[in-house]
Amino acid sequence: MAEQPAAVWPATLSRGADGAMSVGGIDVRDLAREHGTPLYVVDEQDLRSRARAFATHFGEAFAELGATCDVYYASKALLSSRIAAWMRADGLGIDVASGGELELALRGGMPASRITLHGNNKSDAELTRALEVGVGHIVVDSMTEIEVLSALAGGLGRVAPILVRVTTGVHAGGHEYIATSHEDQKFGLSLASGAALGALRAAHAAPGLELRGIHTHIGSQILSVDAFRESAERMLGLRASFAAETGVDLPEVDLGGGYAIAYTPGAEALDPAVAAREIAGAVAAAVDSVGGSWPAFSIEPGRAIAGPAGITLYSVGVVKHVGLEEGGERQYVAVDGGMSDNPRTIMYGAEYQAELAGRVSDAAPALSRVVGKHCESGDIVVRDVDLPADIARGDLLAIAATGAYGRSMASNYNAILRPAVVAVRDGQASTLIRRETLDDLLNLDVAPD
Numbered sequence: 337m338a339e340q341p342a343a344v345w346p347a348t349l350s351r352g353a354d355g356a357m358s359v360g361g362i363d364v365r366d367l368a369r370e371h372g373t374p375l376y377v378v379d380e381q382d383l384r385s386r387a388r389a390f391a392t393h394f395g396e397a398f399a400e401l402g403a404t405c406d407v408y409y410a411s412k413a414l415l416s417s418r419i420a421a422w423m424r425a426d427g428l429g430i431d432v433a434s435g436g437e438l439e440l441a442l443r444g445g446m447p448a449s450r451i452t453l454h455g456n457n458k459s460d461a462e463l464t465r466a467l468e469v470g471v472g473h474i475v476v477d478s479m480t481e482i483e484v485l486s487a488l489a490g491g492l493g494r495v496a497p498i499l500v501r502v503t504t505g506v507h508a509g510g511h512e513y514i515a516t517s518h519e520d521q522k523f524g525l526s527l528a529s530g531a532a533l534g535a536l537r538a539a540h541a542a543p544g545l546e547l548r549g550i551h552t553h554i555g556s557q558i559l560s561v562d563a564f565r566e567s568a569e570r571m572l573g574l575r576a577s578f579a580a581e582t583g584v585d586l587p588e589v590d591l592g593g594g595y596a597i598a599y600t601p602g603a604e605a606l607d608p609a610v611a612a613r614e615i616a617g618a619v620a621a622a623v624d625s626v627g628g629s630w631p632a633f634s635i636e637p638g639r640a641i642a643g644p645a646g647i648t649l650y651s652v653g654v655v656k657h658v659g660l661e662e663g664g665e666r667q668y669v670a671v672d673g674g675m676s677d678n679p680r681t682i683m684y685g686a687e688y689q690a691e692l693a694g695r696v697s698d699a700a701p702a703l704s705r706v707v708g709k710h711c712e713s714g715d716i717v718v719r720d721v722d723l724p725a726d727i728a729r730g731d732l733l734a735i736a737a738t739g740a741y742g743r744s745m746a747s748n749y750n751a752i753l754r755p756a757v758v759a760v761r762d763g764q765a766s767t768l769i770r771r772e773t774l775d776d777l778l779n780l781d782v783a784p785d
C-alpha cells in the first residue's frame with residue numbers, strides 16, 4: 337500500500353571500510369574539515385531524483401486519464417538559486433511564499449511563468465513585483481486580496497492570473513501547526529461556509545484578474561492517501577458548483593503538498609508513485625460523477641523532495657551523564673548547533689535519527705539526548721536516541737532527514753551563525769548557501785557613534 341517503511345538516509349550515503357560515512361562520494365570527515373560544522377549536506381542526486389519522481393509519477397498517472405498534473409516544488413522547504421535551477425532543469429515549477437523566495441527562484445533562472453506566489457498576507461510590494469515579472473499564478477487568500485490585487489493590476493495595466501485558496505475542511509497531517517485546511521485557522525476561504533464560492537464570484541467579476549482556478553493545501557507530513565482523495569473530491573465539487581452557477585469550468589486545480597517522509601528508521605513515508613495513482617483515480621471518479629471538462633491539475637511537494645536528501649553534520653562538544661529519577665542515566669551529547677539550525681524538535685516535537693558519522697563504535701549503546709549550545713533547556717535536537725557510550729568531544733554526528741525546513745527555518749538566536757548548505761555529487765562538493773560569518777552578523781548591527 338501507500339505506506340511503507342522508508343530509508344531515512346540520503347540515497348548515496350554509505351559507510352567506508354573504516355566505518356566513516358560518505359555521501360555523494362565524499363567522506364564526511366573531509367566535508368567537516370573543509371566546510372566546518374554544523375553543516376547541512378544535500379545529496380544532489382537524491383534530491384533531484386525525488387523531484388523527477390514526482391514529476392514523472394504524477395505526469396504519467398494523469399496522462400493515462402488524458403489529463404495533466406504539473407509539479408511545483410514548495411521552495412519553503414529549502415531554497416537557493418541553484419536549487420531553483422535544478423528544479424527548472426528537472427521539469428518542475430516553483431511555489432514561493434514571499435518576495436524573498438520569489439527573488440531566489442528568479443535568480444536561479446526559473447521562468448516567472450513557472451512560479452506560483454502564495455501567502456495569506458502578501459504586501460503590496462510583493463504583489464506588484466509578482467505582477468511586474470509576470471508570475472504564472474498568484475494564489476489569493478482573502479477577499480481583501482482580491483480587491484487589492486485587482487487595483488494593483490489595473491494600475492499597472494496587467495492581468496493577474498489567480499487561483500483562489502480554498503479551505504476544504506479536510507483535517508490531515510502531523511502537528512496542529514502544520515495542518516492547514518481545517519476551518520479554524522488563518523489560511524484560505526472556507527468551502528463549507530460558502531466563503532470560497534463567494535470569493536470565486538468576486539474574483540470572476542473583478543477587473544484585472546484572470547480566474548484560472550482553485551488551490552488547496554491540506555497540511556504537511558500526511559501519510560493517508562484518503563485525505564488527498566477527499567480533498568480532491570471536495571475541490572471538484574466546488575468547481576462543479578461554480579460551473580453550475582456561471583457556466584465556467586475553471587481550467588486549473590492545485591492540490592498542494594504535504595507528502596509524508598520517514599524521519600526515523602521503521603517510520604512510513606507516502607510513496608509518490610502510489611499517491612499519484614490513487615489521487616489520479618479519485619480525481620477521475622470525481623470528474624465522472626460531477627461532469628464537465630477536465631481541469632489541469634498541479635501539486636506542490638516540498639518536504640518529500642528536499643527532506644530525505646539532506647543530513648546535518650555536527651561536531652560533538654561536551655558529553656554529560658545525568659542520573660534519571662526513575663533510575664539509570666541519560667547521556668547528553670551537546671553539539672555545536674541546535675535549535676537555531678533545527679527548530680523542528682522544539683516546535684513540533686519532531687523525531688530524528690542520529691548516528692556517529694566519522695567512525696563506528698562497538699561500545700554499548702547508551703540512552704542519549706542530542707542537545708545544542710543555546711541557553712535554553714528545551715534546546716534539543718534529538719530527544720531520544722541510542723548512541724555509543726564512548727562518544728566524545730570531536731566526534732562527528734549526523735542527523736538524518738534534515739534537508740527540509742532546517743536551513744529555511746534557521747535563526748540567529750544567541751547570535752549564532754547560520755550553517756552553510758553544501759551539495760555533494762560524484763565526489764564533488766559545492767556550496768549552495770555559504771556559512772554566515774561574524775562580519776555578516778556585525779554588518780547588520782548599527783554600532784554606537
Ligand code: LLP
Pocket residue numbers: 410412413431454514553555556557592593594595636637638639640680684740741745
Ligand atoms: N504548498 C503550500 C501552499 C504550503 O503551504 C506548503 C507547506 C507546501 C505546499 C509544502 O508542504 P510539504 O510538501 O513540504 O509538506 N515548517 C513545517 C512545515 C510547514 C509547511 C507549510 N506549508 C515543518 O517543518 O514541518
